[in-house]
Amino acid sequence: MSRKSDRRKTAAQRAAAAKPKAAQWRTTKETLAMAQISRTKLHKATKAGTFPRPIKIGKKCVWIDSEIKDWTMKKYNKQ
Numbered sequence: 001m002s003r004k005s006d007r008r009k010t011a012a013q014r015a016a017a018a019k020p021k022a023a024q025w026r027t028t029k030e031t032l033a034m035a036q037i038s039r040t041k042l043h044k045a046t047k048a049g050t051f052p053r054p055i056k057i058g059k060k061c062v063w064i065d066s067e068i069k070d071w072t073m074k075k076y077n078k079q
Contacts, residue, residue: 023064025055025062026062026065026068027060051071
């Protein structure tokens with residue numbers, strides 16, 4: 001292989017490594033289980049702005065996994 005193609009390959013590899021990972025979405029049931037809260041508390045906390053807002057996809061609501069994990073870590077670190 002030529003040196004030029006080696007440079008392209010490493011540049012492509014660097015670009016692939018720099019891409020952020022795709023966000024994972026969680027359903028309401030999964031969110032409740034991860035956050036260990038009731039459905040009522042979930043809706044109240046979302047309305048109050050203390051819990052991450054869901055993303056609406058059609059009739060469904062989903063939450064971003066990393067936001068739930070961050071919220072859970074903050075919640076348990078305060079106690």
